[in-house]
Amino acid sequence: GENVEQHPSTLSVQEGDSAVIKCTYSDSASNYFPWYKQELGKRPQLIIDIRSNVGEKKDQRIAVTLNKTAKHFSLHITETQPEDSAVYFCAASNRLDYGGSQGNLIFGKGTKLSVKP
Amino acid sequence: DSGVTQTPKHLITATGQRVTLRCSPRSGDLSVYWYQQSLDQGLQFLIQYYNGEERAKGNILERFSAQQFPDLHSELNLSSLELGDSALYFCASSFTSSSTDTQYFGPGTRLTVL
Numbered sequence: 001g002e003n004v005e006q007h008p009s010t011l012s013v014q015e016g017d018s019a020v021i022k023c024t025y026s027d028s029a030s031n032y033f034p035w036y037k038q039e040l041g042k043r044p045q046l047i048i049d050i051r052s053n054v055g056e057k058k059d060q061r062i063a064v065t066l067n068k069t070a071k072h073f074s075l076h077i078t079e080t081q082p083e084d085s086a087v088y089f090c091a092a093s094n095r096l097d098y099g100g101s102q103g104n105l106i107f108g109k110g111t112k113l114s115v116k117p
Numbered sequence: 118d119s120g121v122t123q124t125p126k127h128l129i130t131a132t133g134q135r136v137t138l139r140c141s142p143r144s145g146d147l148s149v150y151w152y153q154q155s156l157d158q159g160l161q162f163l164i165q166y167y168n169g170e171e172r173a174k175g176n177i178l179e180r181f182s183a184q185q186f187p188d189l190h191s192e193l194n195l196s197s198l199e200l201g202d203s204a205l206y207f208c209a210s211s212f213t214s215s216s217t218d219t220q221y222f223g224p225g226t227r228l229t230v231l
Contacts, residue, residue: 049219
């Protein structure tokens, strides 16, 4: 089955700087990679996702890149703000049926991002 | 607000007891997923139901079981509770059972086992 590793586990940046979080996955059949943001005590919220037919996707200050050959994907946050402080989780699809789409998501262990004003 | 609801918000119980957590998916979604999040841990996938049928199983203990009802709400039953079962339990929903479909999370149920 799929395995997802996420680094770093904690990240502290100054307001206005960029933050990069990296994930690697093991199953080359994975083809969907969402990123979730979780504030303390709240639900995980989808912030951006990318599918395997795309190498990069951008949404305002957030971008995700995917390298299928190397089996890694990254989240980039530019011009960080204090409200970006949260735990960020990457995930990869885990297909249970060969050639099909049935399955679930496997999550990384999370990165705690702190943005200092 | 994702449209996914979970009850109760908090649950405090004793070791050896049994509890039921409830989840209602977003309107129109047929798939429900259950996750466990322990302190400083990521989201551990437990089980998935689609239109009333079990579709995928993760690291779910034998003491835990789930089901999805005809109105598509789901319940997660946790029995013979242990201290280590204390965690946040999230459910998520999606329209299809595909692993590439966006999952929307509910607010979670915080379970404390004393």
